[in-house]
Amino acid sequence: MYSAVSDNKFVKSNTIAYIPASFHGGQGKSGVDFASKELVKKGICSQLEGIGYSVRQHEDTDCNEFKPAEDPQIFNAKNPIWVSEFNKHLSEQVATECRAGNRTVVVGGDHSVAIGSINGTTSVYGDDMCLVWIDAHPDIHKLDTTESGNIHGCPVSLSLGIEKNSTFGWVVPRIKKERLVYIGLRDVDPKEAMIIRENKIKAFSMTDVDRYGIGKVVEMALDHVNPNRDLPIHLSFDVDAMDPTVTPATGTPVRGGLTFREGHYVCEAIAETNCLVSMDLVEVNPFLGNEAERDQTVTVGCSLIRSAFGETLL
């Protein structure tokens, strides 16, 4: 592997804050809350140091500390208070690091942790931040449209203000609709498709990846949200965007995903903009699959993060 630390247009320090978001309350399977520890064991922090960063590794937070005695559903949505309280804490952790001029990488946890991660970054970088969402799923349900009731399917609508709910009253929805772009979609619920259409949100499905190739798709995606490459980018990467043959240990796998290289290319191309200030890597579940599958998924999680922070091949 070769370095790395490029000139970033927004961040002055050479430090990446590694922030575990060991939370599983946004969906039903436990295990995602152990992913961050597995990436650490695999050496993610020393790998980032190896490409030239200093790393500030945050302690793991015990998500049970935020679990209320009672947490009635909102419509179908399960664990709303737990999700909200955990994310409020995460948001403050992220905001403190961004304020200090550091890059952040939040390692989930399920994708509901994007609520806190995005609120934290946008509280510092303001309302012109771009959100690049790499996922098989758009995660744009409202609390009253989710059928599964899993809030990991809702973080986008909360971050954009399409969903507003007093339980999440602390969330300031600063991401503008025209600053969000999706890549990798292939499992979209009908009500999510409606929300995407109504709000004219830009989305590149796997069909687009087939049609144009990943290089063109990423270029079109960035041209849409960040035409002059002068706005800060938050990258939210759900490993289920990748094909399940690449990252099998995840809770909601969908076949027909990004290849190993396509996923890494997305990260590399975003690194090249010098605009990336923060990233989420979510939905690795080391309790799923056999040992080889778990190991491979953790390894790929690490390499996606390194690529996003500028590891180059030559």
Ligand SMILES: NC(=[NH2+])NCCC[C@H](N)C(=O)O
């Ligand atoms: N972050 C994820 N893996 N989300 C999967 C969501 C799946 C489905 N759309 C749901 O709402 O339940």
Ligand SMILES: [Mn+2]
């Ligand atoms: Mn997903």
Ligand SMILES: [Mn+2]
């Ligand atoms: Mn997701």
